[in-house]
Amino acid sequence: MPSKTEAFFGSVGRRVILFGRDVHYASKIINDAFYWTFVSPVKGKPVRVRATISEIVKAGYNAVPIVAVISLFVGIILALQAAYQLKRVGALIYVANLVGVSITRELGPILTAIIVAGRSGSAFAAEIGSMKSAEEVDALVTMGINPVRFLVTPKLLALMFMLPALTVFADMIGIFGGFLLSTTVIGIHPYNYFQQSVNALLVKDVMTGLVKAWAFGIVITIVGAYQGFKVEGGAEEVGRRTTASVVASIFLVIVFDLFFTTLFYYFT
Amino acid sequence: MMSAVMENAIEVTGLRTHYGQREILKGISIAIPRGKTSVILGGSGCGKSTLLKHLIGLLRPTAGKIAINGRDIAAMDEEELNRVRRKMGMLFQGAALLNSLTVAENVALPIREHARLNESTVMIMVRMKLDLVGLSGFENFYPSQLSGGMKKRAGLARAIALDPELLFFDEPSAGLDPVTAAGLDDLILKLRNVFGITIVVVTHELPSVFTIADYVIMLDAGEVIFSGILDDLRNSQNERVRMFLERRPETKTYSPDDYFRFIVGD
Ligand SMILES: Nc1ncnc2c1ncn2[C@@H]1O[C@H](COP(=O)(O)OP(=O)(O)OP(=O)(O)O)[C@@H](O)[C@H]1O
Ligand SMILES: [Mg+2]
Numbered sequence: 189m190p191s192k193t194e195a196f197f198g199s200v201g202r203r204v205i206l207f208g209r210d211v212h213y214a215s216k217i218i219n220d221a222f223y224w225t226f227v228s229p230v231k232g233k234p235v236r237v238r239a240t241i242s243e244i245v246k247a248g249y250n251a252v253p254i255v256a257v258i259s260l261f262v263g264i265i266l267a268l269q270a271a272y273q274l275k276r277v278g279a280l281i282y283v284a285n286l287v288g289v290s291i292t293r294e295l296g297p298i299l300t301a302i303i304v305a306g307r308s309g310s311a312f313a314a315e316i317g318s319m320k321s322a323e324e325v326d327a328l329v330t331m332g333i334n335p336v337r338f339l340v341t342p343k344l345l346a347l348m349f350m351l352p353a354l355t356v357f358a359d360m361i362g363i364f365g366g367f368l369l370s371t372t373v374i375g376i377h378p379y380n381y382f383q384q385s386v387n388a389l390l391v392k393d394v395m396t397g398l399v400k401a402w403a404f405g406i407v408i409t410i411v412g413a414y415q416g417f418k419v420e421g422g423a424e425e426v427g428r429r430t431t432a433s434v435v436a437s438i439f440l441v442i443v444f445d446l447f448f449t450t451l452f453y454y455f456t
Numbered sequence: 457m458m459s460a461v462m463e464n465a466i467e468v469t470g471l472r473t474h475y476g477q478r479e480i481l482k483g484i485s486i487a488i489p490r491g492k493t494s495v496i497l498g499g500s501g502c503g504k505s506t507l508l509k510h511l512i513g514l515l516r517p518t519a520g521k522i523a524i525n526g527r528d529i530a531a532m533d534e535e536e537l538n539r540v541r542r543k544m545g546m547l548f549q550g551a552a553l554l555n556s557l558t559v560a561e562n563v564a565l566p567i568r569e570h571a572r573l574n575e576s577t578v579m580i581m582v583r584m585k586l587d588l589v590g591l592s593g594f595e596n597f598y599p600s601q602l603s604g605g606m607k608k609r610a611g612l613a614r615a616i617a618l619d620p621e622l623l624f625f626d627e628p629s630a631g632l633d634p635v636t637a638a639g640l641d642d643l644i645l646k647l648r649n650v651f652g653i654t655i656v657v658v659t660h661e662l663p664s665v666f667t668i669a670d671y672v673i674m675l676d677a678g679e680v681i682f683s684g685i686l687d688d689l690r691n692s693q694n695e696r697v698r699m700f701l702e703r704r705p706e707t708k709t710y711s712p713d714d715y716f717r718f719i720v721g722d
Contacts, residue, residue: 319554327552330512330545331566331614332538 217336217414224337225344239342247308247343248350252357255303259358262295263287263365271374280374284384287366292393296359297351298445301404304351305437309412312343313433316416317426325417336413344409351405352398359397396452403448404441411437465490465622465654466511471520473506480506482678483520493648493655493668497700498675504658505549507675508626511656512546513537524622542570545615546624551607553599553614559586560595563614570618585613589643605636612643616653623647625657629664641667662701674700 229235270286316339319325328335363385370376415433419425466488473481480503488494496504509515510522513529521528529540553562563582567573573581586592589609599607608628615623625644629637641664647653648670659665665672665686672689674682674697682689682697692698 322550322555323548323552324554326509326514327546327548327554327614329514330541331569332541333565333569 213418214410214414217340217417218410220334220336221340221344221410221413224334225341228337233337235341235345236338240345243342243346244350246311247304247346248354251303251307251350251354254307255300255354255358256361258299258303259291259296259362260365260368262299263291263362263367264369266290266295266362267366267369267374271370275374280370281376281380281384283366283370283374283376284381285388287370288363288385288389289393291362291366292359292389292397294397294445294449296355296362297397297401297404298441300351300354300358300401301408301441302438304347304354304405305408305411305441306434308343308347309408309437310430310434312409312412313415313430314426315339316413317419317429318423320417320419321422321426335417340409340413343413344406347405347409348402349405351408352401355398355401356394359394392456396448396456400445400448403444407440407444408437411440463490464488465525466656467521467523467526468511469521469523471507471510471522472518473503473510473515473520474518475506480678481510481517484675484678484680486673486680486683488654488656489671490654491648491652492670493644493657494671494673495665495669496656496658496673496675497660497665499700500660502675503678504675505626508546508624508656508658512544512624513541542618543620544622544624545618545620547608547611547615547626547628549626549630551599551604551611553607553610555599558596558598559591559602559610559613562599562610563617566614566617581617582613585617586610588616589613590639605632605640608632608640609643612640616647619651621654623653623655625655625659627658627660629659629661637661637664638667644668 224233225235266287267283270283271280274280274282274286316325319339325335325339328338367378367381367385370381371378412433415429415436419429464487466486468487469485470483471481471485472479472483484507496507498504506515510517510530511524513522513532517530520530522530524540527540529537532540553559554565557565560579560582563585564578567578567581582595583592586595589612591606591609591613594602594606594610599610602610612628628640628644632640644655644657645668648655648668655668657668669686671685672682673680674689676696682692682694684692689697689701692701
C-alpha cells in the first residue's frame, strides 16, 4: 500500500498532468480558431458568411434589448450615486464626467461582456457540447470539415465584431440614462450636462473601452468553444460545461479587464 | 487462405489503443476485403466503435498500422488524412446529422466542402442521393422532423454524397423496427452490388449479419476471436463464437411463464 505521502504526491502529480493537458487543449483551440479565422481565408478557404451573419444576429442583434435596459438602469444608478457624493461639495455638474468616463472606460464594456457571456458563451458551449455528444463533431471531421472552422470561426468573428458594437450602444444608452436622471431629478440643465459630457469624454476613453470589448469577445468565444469541445459524455455533462463556461468566461473577462486597465493606465 | 487471395482495402496490423490507462484494443490484426461487406461483431463494450473510429482516422492508435489502400493513416498528418477521408463515408450510430441544417444542406455539406460546383449541380447531386435512399421530397425537412429510420437514411445519403470507395456503418439497424432495418440491409446490399463499395458494418443483429455479410470479424474483449467468410463463421467451433451465435433464441421475448422461471432462477 502506498504511504500517505506517496498518495499525496501522486494525486498532486495527476492534477498537474491533467491541468497541463487542459492548458494544451485550450491553446490548441486558440491556435486553431485564429488559424481558421485569419490565416486560412487568405489561403482560399473562405469563412462561412451565412453562418457568421446568423451568429451576429443571435449574439448581437438579439442582445440589443437587454443591453439597452441594463445600461440605461446602470447609467441612472451611476448618476444617482455620483450625485449623492458630489452634492456635498456642490459640484453636481461633475455627475456628467463621472457617468461618461466610468461608462465608456469600464462599465459599458464589462456589462456588455457579462450579458454576452451569459447569453452567447453559454449557448456556444451548449451547442458545441451537444454536437460533440451526438457525434456530430466526429461526423464533421469524417467529412474532412474542420470543426473549429465550421463552428468556432463564425462565432469568433461575430463576437469580435458585435461586442464592440454592443459596447458603443451600451455607452450611448448608459450616458443617456445619466442624462435623463440628471436633467430631471437632479435638475442640471440639459445643455450644460451635454457640454460637460462632451468636454469630459476623450476619444481615448471610448477607444480603450472598445479594445477591451474586442478582447472580451475573443475570451467568451474561446471559453465557450473550449468547454463545448471538452464534453465527452451526455446531456448532463453538457449542462455542467455550459454553467462552467459562464463562470469561467466572466472570471476571465474580469482578469483581462484588470490587465488592460493596468496597461492603459500606464501607457495612454 | 481466403483473405490472401482477395485484395484488401484495409489492413490493420498490431493495433493497440487506450482510453486513458485502459487498453481497449489489444494488438489486433485484421484485413477488410475490397468490394465486399465485412461485418464486425462482438459483445457490448468490446471495442467495435473504437475500432471503427480508428479506421476513419478519428482516433490515433497507441501502436500499430492501419493501411488503407496500402498507406498507413496512423502516420499521416491531418491534411493527408483529409484526402483519404474524401474517399470514405460513415454512418454514425445516431446518424449525426447537423440539427441546424436541413436534410438537403446536410447532404450537400461534404459536396460543398470538397468540390467547387455551382449551386444547381450540388442540388442535383443531393436529390440523386436522397432518391437513392428513398427520401426524395424531404429536402427541406430538419433532422428533428424525421423519424429514427429516416435520419439514418439521410445520414447514409450524406455518407455516400461523394461516391466513396469505403463506407462504414456503426450499428445501422439499432433502434429500428424489423421492417425498416431490413430496408436498410437492402440498401447496404445494393450499395455493394451496384456500386462495388467496400463496406464495413458494426452490428449486433444476427439476422442482418446473415443477410449482408461476406466476411465476418468477431471481437471479444479487445481481441479478434474470429475472422473469415460467413460459412466459416457458421461452422466455427470456437466456444465464444458459438456462444454469440447461439444467443439468438434468447433474443426472442420471453413468454410470461418463461420469464417467471427466469426470474426465480429455475
Ligand atoms: N470516450 C471514451 N473514454 C473512455 N472510455 C471509452 C470511451 N469510449 C469508449 N470507451 C470504453 O471503451 C470500451 C469500448 O467501447 P466501444 O464504444 O468501442 O464499444 P462497442 O464495442 O462499440 O460497444 P457497443 O456495442 O455497446 O456500442 C468500452 O468499455 C468503453 O467503456
Ligand atoms: Mg458502439
